[in-house]
Amino acid sequence: MRLLHTLAELATLGRPVHVAIGVFDGVHLGHQRVIREAVAGDGVAVVLTFDPHPMRVLAPDKAPPLLTSTPHKLALMESLGPDAVLLLPFTREFADMLPETFLQQLAAPAHCLRRICVGARFHFGHNRTGNARLMERLAPRLGYTVTEIPAVATPDGETISSSAIRQHILHGRLDRATAMLGRPFSLLGTVEPGDHRGRSLGFPTANLNLHNEVLPPDGVYAGRVGHRPAVVNIGLRPTFQHATPRRLIEVHILDFSGDLYGQDLEVALIQKLRGELKFPSADALQQQIRADIALARQLLG
Known part of the structure; x- marks a missing residue:
């Protein structure tokens, strides 16, 4: 998968271009449907997305915590099979651009622009005045077609959105988040030295310096690192005294030994085992960790 950074680079693709446009935080099932629509086209499939999240520029105090960092999002997108991702810098100048101007700039280098795919709630351009209706009005002149993907819902009727997923994760409803993502919610972070x-x-444990910003409630979780089962602790470790307690993410990968320092690790959270507890001694904590591992093995198989 090629990574592009400017609209001008679309001219290098040559063949008919099908582009999926969106923020795509979390790459949930609705996002996946938009991207797969572009991938199914008879040409080059491009995902056009933005960095940073537009709200970081438009209203920093209201910007949502990220489900996925940009590297994590790119990896998830790559798994869906596009030929390229166009990662555009989102700046105040870009936000103030008229939507008509953006579409003209998109179509000009991509003289083979065949189709634009977006979700039903996608807006763009100055004051968010651009949408699928505007794209359709300009389509005959600029030479593309528009595919608008309607909102996607879970089997029980809840509309899938990044906002809903954030709330489910923050309140510990991992099963609801999984239903919307189409996969278990995962954390991506770089392994850094801890206090051993x-x-x-x-x-x-592998101590993670997280890339994403949304975390479930503190506690112990059964998870997976790749195909390996793991036990994940999220919290302040109240059994041990710290002058300045900070929230840690510690991953014990079952039946694994090796040096992971400096590597990026993706940890899928499958199920919460228990809340965070303060133990009277290190021996009592050891006993509980053994029980946590046994339960994780039972749940994960």
Whole structure:
């Protein structure tokens, strides 16, 4: 998958271009349907998205916490099979651009622009005045067609959106988030050195410096790193005294030994095992960790 950074680079693709446009935070089932629509076209499939999240520029104090960092989002997009991702910098100048101007600039280098695919709630341009209706009005002159994907709902009728997924995760409803994402919610982070507390207890952990910003409630979770089962602790570790407690994400990968420092690790959270507890001693904590691992094995198979 090629990574492009300017509209002008679309001219290098040559063949008819089918472009899916959106913010795509989380790459949930609705996003996936938009992207797959472009991928199914008879030409080059391009996903056009933005960095940073538009709200970081338009209203920083109201910007939502991210479900996926940009690298995580790109990896999830790549799994859907596009030929390229066009990652445009989202700036105040870009936000103030008239939607008609953006469409003209999109169509000009992509002289083979065949189709634009968007979700039903997609808006763009100055004051968010651009939408699928405007795209359709300009389509005959600019030479493309428009495919608007209606909102997607879960089997029980809840509309899928990044906002809804954030709320489900923040309130610990991982099953609802999974239903909307089409996969378990996952954390992506870089493994960094810790205080080796887990190793001293007999359960070495990978400590994650997170890339995404949404976390479920503190506690212990059964998860997976690739195909390997794992136990994940999210919280302040109240059993141990800290001058300045901070929220940590510690991952114990079952039946694994190796050096992961500096590597990016994606951890899928499958099910919460228990809340965070303060134990009277390190021995009591060890006993509970053994029980957590046994339960995780039972749940994950």
